[in-house]
Amino acid sequence: LTPASQLLLMILMFIGAAPASMGGGMTxxxxxxxxxxxxxYARGLPSAQIAGRSLDPSMVRKAAAVLTVSLFVVLLATWLILITHHHSRLDPVLFEVISAFATCGLSTGFTGKLNLFGQLIIVLVMFWGRLGALTIVLALAQQQPRQLVIYPEEPILIG
Incomplete structure (x- = not known):
């Protein structure tokens, strides 16, 4: 594969499969x-809309959380493998980690060169990718009791 086709494949693997399917990835x-x-947001609408319907803002927050956690897991796993495999390049390591996260089984052949720690990282990323980011985060997080006090909002400069 050329570097351009590897990048496209990594993007598609990271996006992943359809919701409720057997594939991993972000969905x-x-x-x-x-x-x-x-x-x-670009059109100045108060909420996300399509075909005369609005999306619940909590759904947008969940989607943003899934993207953030997924990126964090992939980048952390890639970093851990890179610091424990001193002579490896970024592109094959990132390809293997994203492939594990998406549970698609593609490889550039780098997985066979991993030491035990690297193999364990790949296994954990496969497990994470199969269960899904939101499932694991919700399972690990303590469910908060209903909030009795609502604090005033404070604007923060973004961008």
Whole structure:
């Protein structure tokens, strides 16, 4: 594969399969919600809208959380493998990690060169990618009791 086709394949693997399917990755539903939210924000709409329907803002927050956690897991796993395999390049390591996250089974042949720690990282990323970011975060997080006090909002400069 050329570097351009590897990059395209990594993007498609990271996006992943359809929701509720056997594939891993971020899922196409998450991407669709994020694209709709971005499009609605660019048009100045109060919420994400499509075909005469609005998306619940909590759904947009969940999609943003899935994207953020997914990026964090992939980057952390890539970094851990790179610091423990001193003579490896970024592109094959990132390809292997994203492939594990998406549970698609593609490889550039680098997985066979991993030491035990690298193999364990790949296994954990496969497990994470199969269960999904939101499932694991919700399982690990303590469910907060209903909030009795609502604090005033404070604007923060972004961008």
């Amino acid at each position: 196409t539903g998450t991407l669709a919600v994020l694209v709709l939210a971005l499009w609605g």
